[in-house]
Amino acid sequence: xxxxxxxxxxxxxxxxxxxxxxxxxxxxxxxxxxxxxxxxxxxxxxxxxxxxxxxxxxxxxxxxxxxxxxxxxxxxxxxxxxxxxxxxxx
Amino acid sequence: xxxxxxxxxxxxxxxxxxxxxxxxxxxxxxxxxxxxxxxxxxxxxxxxxxxxxxxxxxxxxxxxxxxxxxxxxxxxxxxxxxxxxxxxxxxxxxxxxxxxxxxxxxxxxxxxxxxxxxxxxxxxxxxxxxxxxxxxxxxxxxxxxxxxxxxxxxxxxxxxxxxxxxxxxxxxxxxxxxxxxxxxxxxxxxxxxxxxxxxxxxxxxxxxxxxxxxxxxxxxxxxxxxxxxxxxxxxxxxxxxxxxxxxxxxxxxxxxxxxxxxxxxxxxxxxxxxxxxxxxxxxxxxxxxxxxxxxxxxxxxxxxxxxxxxxxxxxxxxxxxxxxxxxxxxxxxxxxxxxxxxxxxxxxxxxxxxxxxxxxxxxxxxxxxxxxxxxxxxxxxxxxxxxxxxxxxxxxxxxxxxxxxxxxxxxxxxxxxxxxxxxxxxxxxxxxxxxxxxxxxxxxxxxxxxxxxxxxxxxxxxxxx
Numbered sequence: 324x325x326x327x328x329x330x331x332x333x334x335x336x337x338x339x340x341x342x343x344x345x346x347x348x349x350x351x352x353x354x355x356x357x358x359x360x361x362x363x364x365x366x367x368x369x370x371x372x373x374x375x376x377x378x379x380x381x382x383x384x385x386x387x388x389x390x391x392x393x394x395x396x397x398x399x400x401x402x403x404x405x406x407x408x409x410x411x412x413x
Numbered sequence: 414x415x416x417x418x419x420x421x422x423x424x425x426x427x428x429x430x431x432x433x434x435x436x437x438x439x440x441x442x443x444x445x446x447x448x449x450x451x452x453x454x455x456x457x458x459x460x461x462x463x464x465x466x467x468x469x470x471x472x473x474x475x476x477x478x479x480x481x482x483x484x485x486x487x488x489x490x491x492x493x494x495x496x497x498x499x500x501x502x503x504x505x506x507x508x509x510x511x512x513x514x515x516x517x518x519x520x521x522x523x524x525x526x527x528x529x530x531x532x533x534x535x536x537x538x539x540x541x542x543x544x545x546x547x548x549x550x551x552x553x554x555x556x557x558x559x560x561x562x563x564x565x566x567x568x569x570x571x572x573x574x575x576x577x578x579x580x581x582x583x584x585x586x587x588x589x590x591x592x593x594x595x596x597x598x599x600x601x602x603x604x605x606x607x608x609x610x611x612x613x614x615x616x617x618x619x620x621x622x623x624x625x626x627x628x629x630x631x632x633x634x635x636x637x638x639x640x641x642x643x644x645x646x647x648x649x650x651x652x653x654x655x656x657x658x659x660x661x662x663x664x665x666x667x668x669x670x671x672x673x674x675x676x677x678x679x680x681x682x683x684x685x686x687x688x689x690x691x692x693x694x695x696x697x698x699x700x701x702x703x704x705x706x707x708x709x710x711x712x713x714x715x716x717x718x719x720x721x722x723x724x725x726x727x728x729x730x731x732x733x734x735x736x737x738x739x740x741x742x743x744x745x746x747x748x749x750x751x752x753x754x755x756x757x758x759x760x761x762x763x764x765x766x767x768x769x770x771x772x773x774x775x776x777x778x779x780x781x782x783x784x785x786x787x788x789x790x791x792x793x794x795x796x797x798x799x800x801x802x803x804x805x806x807x808x809x810x811x812x813x814x815x816x817x818x819x820x821x822x823x824x825x826x827x828x829x830x831x832x833x834x835x836x837x838x839x840x841x842x843x844x845x846x847x848x849x850x851x852x853x854x855x856x857x858x859x860x861x862x863x864x865x866x867x868x869x870x871x872x873x874x875x876x877x878x
Contacts, residue, residue: 349751368751370803371708372779379703391698391706 336413337404344380345400348373359401385412414446414468414478415455418757418792421448421665425473426480435463437483442788444480449661451756454788461485530557662754673813676731679857680811682847683864686832690871691842697768697877710801711772712871713824713844717799718742718763718771719876720866726855727820727848727863728796736819736854738796745795745815746775748782756782757798757815758791768877802826809845819851820860822867 338359345354349367357366364374378397382389387410389397396406407413417424424446431443437457444455461483468480530536530549540549540557615623690712698706721728721742729738742764745757758778760766766774781787800812801824810823825845832841846867848860870876 351751364805368805370749370805371710372776375703375706375708379706382703389703391695 333408333413334404337407338400340384340407340413341381341400341403344377344384347380348377357400359404360399362398363400363403364398381407385410387412414474414476414480415458415789416476416792416794417446417448417453417789418450418759418794421450421476421792423473423475424448424453426468426470427452429466429470431463431466431481433463433465436486437461437463449665451662451782451787452785453792454786455480456789457483459483662756666755669815670813672816676814676816677852678814679850679852679860680847681850681857681860681864682809682811682845683861683868684830684843684845685864685868685871686841686843687827687871688832688841691827693874693877705769705772707768707772709827709844710803710824711768711775713801713846713867714744714746714760714763714775714799715766715768715771716867716870716876717797717822718744718760718766719870720863721797722764723866723870724859724863726859727850729819729854730794730796730817731819731851731854732817734853742797743793743795745798745818746778747798747800747812748779750783756787757795758782758787759793759795761790761793797822799824809847811847812849814849814851819854820863821849822863823847823849 342354342357345357345363345367349369353367357363363369367373369377374394378389378394381387381397381403385407387407393406397403414424425448426444427447428445429443430445431437431441437443438460439456439458441457442454443457443463446453446455462485464482464484466481468474468478474480530540535557540553687709691709694707694709694712701707721744725738726736728742729736731737741762744760744763746760747755747757749755758781760771760774760778763771763774778787778791781791795815796818797820798812798815798818799822800810802810804826806826808828809825812821812823814821823846825847827842827844829840830843832839832843846864848863850857850860
């Protein structure tokens with residue numbers, strides 16, 4: 324439903340996917356207040372198991388295999404969304 | 414009442430997940446018990462038929478008190494059935510258990526069937542039963558699920574169209590949160606009523622069911638902050654006030670750590686180089702599905718468990734002025750909770766697990782701790798405890814021993830440091846491992862030997878399987 328030639332809409336959708344993934348792991352006021360450019364592990368106090376659960380979640384909802392080497396690209400909501408759109412999602 | 418972990422000598426039954434007549438099996442979750450620190454799911458440790466529940470909900474009893482009478486399968490109800498301490502929490506039946514209904518003398522379904530239904534978001538009380546005496550069978554549940562009948566657990570919910578038919582937390586891709594009213598156990602419903610909390614303000618635990626622990630204390634609608642699959646329907650306008658459970662947890666930690674103060678303790682530490690182990694871990698993870706990926710914390714726990722086998726003097730209890738060595742490596746794992754506090758569940762026989770198995774055990778037990786659904790097997794006594802600050806934590810931790818244990822192992826964050834290899838200086842990932850030992854039981858040299866053993870295991874590729 325999102326036109327492929329609408330990068331802004333795609334980016335919005337990708338951010339929503341990232342936030343939906345985070346909402347499964349660390350829902351609450353901290354997530355609501357999370358800036359798109361904030362370090363999400365610090366802001367949400369995610370430990371390695373939480374982060375892995377987030378990666379797994381994101382991988383499952385998007386179908387994108389996320390390697391450990393890609394973790395640095397998932398530092399913020401914005402960078403994670405950019406990673407997803409670069410991988411062709413949504 | 415099964416053992417609920419060190420320092421817990423009593424517990425309050427807050428839920429029964431079975432009723433007289435139910436068939437139960439070893440490992441079934443039959444009841445939930447509340448301690449000062451958490452709610453623990455009680456696992457049944459034998460097969461049979463529940464004959465009588467001996468301890469009503471809301472009653473506090475000492476560890477060792479029989480909770481229920483379970484007759485052997487097939488036996489006629491015996492006058493002297495074996496008391497059953499139960500161990501793990503059972504997913505409570507949805508509203509409408511036989512005891513609440515009063516009329517039903519026969520259970521509508523066995524616990525496995527009930528759980529199966531619960532997973533599918535169905536309530537057995539509202540399903541047509543084709544089994545003996547109108548009981549609901551697996552087939553009935555399957556049939557109801559496939560036809561999408563209206564037998565949803567919460568009949569007042571007309572918007573519940575997602576998630577409940579999904580057995581695992583499969584995310585719904587659209588980020589828009591479905592408005593979903595969670596299922597609620599009878600006890601939780603009563604608590605909420607007593608505390609004046611409107612049902613719509615309740616948020617379920619990770620399994621989608623509102624239980625007693627999810628009901629906020631006091632009168633305000635200040636939902637507790639437990640991880641849950643969907644965004645909350647209502648947001649508290651005031652910061653969550655401290656819950657009695659949290660206060661109980663602080664008190665329990667305070668009591669235990671104050672007791673630890675009486676132990677003469679020594680500290681040793683060592684910086685461990687992790688270059689090769691982490692490279693290897695990366696290789697292993699590249700071949701694994703994301704869901705089975707192994708985190709460095711599991712690697713460190715695994716090495717500690719194996720090291721405890723090599724240096725047994727640090728795995729045991731100090732009892733009556735004597736070290737009683739443990740016969741297995743039951744590893745306590747410090748789990749910090751969102752919103753403060755910690756729990757220390759146990760991974761039994763941790764030294765016998767492969768790295769992958771340990772990772773799975775760690776994931777499961779941390780998830781249960783964080784959702785407040787620990788089981789009695791998680792509450793087994795540990796012989797040695799590990800605390801890991803995690804990747805974003807401090808560089809080292811010098812913890813205090815959890816009595817009656819005689820040692821505590823601590824890991825700081827993995828950090829890159831200059832590292833001398835021969836005459837060359839490089840930069841390597843490292844971790845500072847610390848050991849706090851009970852000086853009555855061992856001396857610092859043993860602690861040092863233990864840290865070396867951890868290092869050896871980390872670099873011994875044969876230890877990984």
